[in-house]
Amino acid sequence: MSSRCGKSGGGGGGGGGKAVTLQNLNPNIIKLEYAVRGPLVIRAAAIEKELQSGAQKPFKKVIRANIGDAHAMGQEPITFIRQVLACVVLPELISKDLFPEDVQQRACDILSSCGGKSIGSYTVSHGIELIRKHAAEYIERRDGHKANWEDIVLTAGASSAIKYVLQLFCNNIGGKPSGIMIPIPQYPLYSASLAEFGLEPVRYYLDEDKNWALDVKELERSLNEAKSKVNVRALVVINPGNPTGQVLTRENIEELIKFSHTHNLLIFADEVYQDNVYADGSKFFSFKKVMKEMGSPYDKHELASFMSVSKGYMGECGLRGGWMELCNIDPEVQANMYKAISAMLCPTTLGQTAVSCVAKPPKEGDPSYEQWKQEKDAVLGSLNKRAKMIAETFNKMEGFKCNIVQGAMYAFPRFELPPKAVEAAKSDGKPPDTFYAFQLLENTGICVISGSGFGQRPGTYHFRTTILPQPDLLQEMLDSFRKFHSEFTKKYS
Ligand SMILES: Cc1ncc(COP(=O)(O)O)c(C=O)c1O
Structure with missing residues (x-):
């Protein structure tokens, strides 16, 4: 096989070419797209590295509102879960009697x-x-x-x-x-x-x-x-x-x-x-x-x-x-x-x-119950407040409409884009809402995923943000979002 053939990878085989190339790769893998870890998120990671190496930007950190990963956004683990995990990983902790009895019992049962x-x-x-x-x-x-x-x-x-x-x-x-x-x-x-x-x-x-x-x-x-x-x-x-x-x-x-x-x-x-x-x-x-x-x-x-x-x-x-x-x-x-x-x-x-x-969480009367319940209620109570805060904020922004977040961990607001922004997106080779999300990321460090990644009715624009940033960070994110949106709208009107 010629080296030329090897490069293009026709059928792989000998001659030093690659056995798997873009030409012979399973086309289903090429077709596959997973927006919540796609180009916006890759760019967010690159921006984080740039910030670490001292690049000057209009913001100090990237806010990852792109994926439903609560611990990555600072949520504390539930103690009962972590104690049982600790004991099954290191069973000698059980005999040291460091943790409540129901934790020890669960770990023993699992082991x-x-x-x-x-x-x-x-x-x-x-x-x-x-x-x-x-x-x-x-x-x-x-x-x-x-x-x-x-x-x-x-x-x-x-x-x-x-x-x-x-x-x-x-x-x-x-x-x-x-x-x-x-x-x-x-x-x-x-x-x-x-x-x-x-x-x-x-x-x-x-x-x-x-x-x-x-x-x-x-x-x-x-x-x-x-x-x-x-x-x-x-x-x-x-x-x-x-x-x-x-x-x-x-x-x-x-x-x-x-x-x-x-x-x-x-x-x-x-x-x-x-x-x-x-x-x-x-x-x-x-x-x-x-x-x-x-x-x-x-x-x-x-x-x-x-x-x-x-x-x-x-x-x-x-x-x-x-x-x-x-x-x-x-x-x-x-x-x-x-x-x-x-x-x-x-x-x-x-x-x-x-x-x-x-x-099978601790039940009333179990030694771990009070702490487990208090931690669970605190997380869900805080998510509840953040769900309301996000929808209310977006609904106050010009050109935005956000359904109330009844459940899950996301808001998916719809927003309007001025025709000049749509044109700019076209020249940039991006769907308009993706263009908007990239501009948001570059100007504020906020990483959300544009509606095109999830599908939406043609001609409508959305993005998905999680409700997971902790309350102070969320407030900061929404303030900065509001400011960005008004500047963006001004720029393209
Ligand atoms: C609707 C839905 N289903 C399934 C999953 C997959 O969750 P996991 O594989 O982490 O259990 C997710 C994760 O975000 C989700 O949002």
């Missing part, structure tokens, strides 16, 4: 469920039986309905659980690929994973004017348009919503279950923000609960629901803990899925330990 009584051993692929039982108890307490621990799979965060279920659909039937219905705007794990697996997104728009509700007519429209090209096989619902922050009403969930039943769609209920509900009158209902209470035939509908230790009041993103509950899946399908999961050996044992602490 005795691990092979060789060490957290360093592999576990069963779908997770330690004891902790799957803890998750089942949690679901039963939450819903008032039985949960079968054998239908619960512990995973390395909800992301891997979602991908395990998506993989079930990676086949063409009758010459047509599988289509998965996803909300727009959506959390980009879905668009990225669909691209990676060669699955077709079947997009349905959330109704911004009705606080991002799901309108069944819109779902019907989207499904009907897609039907001739793809086999539509599943519906993804994120509740509470990311990036949109809505909490679905029970009636809305019932409609979605009926819709899925009519069209034979497996439901992906992404419920990782189930503890993050702030608005008066909003309440979280799990799909499982609503389905069970709707009775026949809906209580037999296929559902996969997802939960994570990364969100809620714990925010333990880096531990990679989560679970899914599978309901009414064909047993042979489930067995095959478990087989596929077993090839990944097991989720991290530290993530599983965190799942145990979240699914």
